[in-house]
Each structure stands twice: as C-alpha cells, then as structure tokens.
Amino acid sequence: MKKIILMTAAFLMLAAATAFGAQAGGQGAGVKIGYVDLQRALNECNAGKAAKADLQGMMKQLQSTIDQKVSETEKLKAELEKQALVLSPEARKQKQDAIEKLTKETQALISNSNSEMQKKQRLKEIAILKKIKAVIDDIGTKGDYLVILPADVILYSRNGIEVTDEVISRVNQMGSKSAPRAPAKSGK
Numbered sequence: 001m002k003k004i005i006l007m008t009a010a011f012l013m014l015a016a017a018t019a020f021g022a023q024a025g026g027q028g029a030g031v032k033i034g035y036v037d038l039q040r041a042l043n044e045c046n047a048g049k050a051a052k053a054d055l056q057g058m059m060k061q062l063q064s065t066i067d068q069k070v071s072e073t074e075k076l077k078a079e080l081e082k083q084a085l086v087l088s089p090e091a092r093k094q095k096q097d098a099i100e101k102l103t104k105e106t107q108a109l110i111s112n113s114n115s116e117m118q119k120k121q122r123l124k125e126i127a128i129l130k131k132i133k134a135v136i137d138d139i140g141t142k143g144d145y146l147v148i149l150p151a152d153v154i155l156y157s158r159n160g161i162e163v164t165d166e167v168i169s170r171v172n173q174m175g176s177k178s179a180p181r182a183p184a185k186s187g188k
Helices: 002-023 038-044 046-083 089-142 164-178
Strands: 033-036 147-150
Touching (some): 038 046, 089 147
Parallel strands (some): 033 147
8 A cells, every 4th residue: 555655656746747847848857856776775775784783683692592492391391201101190280381381481582572673673774764864855955856766666767867876875974974973074
C-alpha cells in the first residue's frame, strides 16, 4: 500500500513537473528531476556499515546466550534419559519441570532478542535516514532540482539524474565531520 501511495505521489509530481516545464518555456525547460536508491545509500554509507557491524556484534552476543541456554536444556534432557529408571517419580518430575522452564526461558529469550534487535535496527536506520534526508534536501536545493524521488518508485526515467553516489559521499562527509566533535576548523 505504501509503495502504491509513493508511486502515485511520484506520478503526480512528474505530471506537475511536466506542466511546470510547459509553462516555463515548453518541453521541460529547466526542470531537473533526480532519484536516489535509498536502500543502497543506507547500506553503503559509513554510518550504515557501522550500524550493521554493531548489530551483528550484538546478535553474536545474544546468540551465545541462547546457545548456552540450549546447551543447558540438552544437558538436563540427557541426564533425565540416563537416570530415568533410577529416579523417583518426584525427582523425575522436578527434572522435567526444570527442562520445561529452561525451554520456556530460551523461547522467551529468542523472542525478546528478535524484538530488541528489530527495535535497535529501526532506530539506527531512522537516524541514518535523517542524515540522508538532510543531504538530499541540500542536493535538491543547491542543484535546483524540482524533485528527488526514491529509485524504487521510478518505473522509467529518460532524463532523471541518479544522485545516490553523491548522497553516500556527502553522508560519509557528515559522519567524519560530526564524529569527533572537536574544536571548529578555522578557515571555513
């Protein structure tokens, strides 16, 4: 549904650009339309790469904890199988309850870990997309673009200008300038 809305908006903007071009001297004179591959910009900018590495590190830690719980559960199951004949019914019931409890804890940990990872990924993506949006706004303003659209809503473009590489480069420059937050550079 969101893609349909975006495509409709893109179509309306292009129709307006065509009408604007006709009023400004015909045949789209002076109308610049750009497009950007947002997913590529997100994945290829330094901030996106760092976020991905950070999320992978967190995932490894969570996976280690999950593996540990699974190992504990398997160990208890093996003990129960070995001792099943010699255990009293109460002791057998305690071991089965402990196995069920560990299994539920493991399932809850997996569920919580997935939710937490998705939340952190969304927050990181939103922060990076805000930088990307600011760069696109600046490119649009300084480059005198009528509109810059996401590439995934473009079905055809004869005269559109892809600005993805410029967006990635400028987002990377933003990151390198804002990362240290050192004293302001003189001469600029």
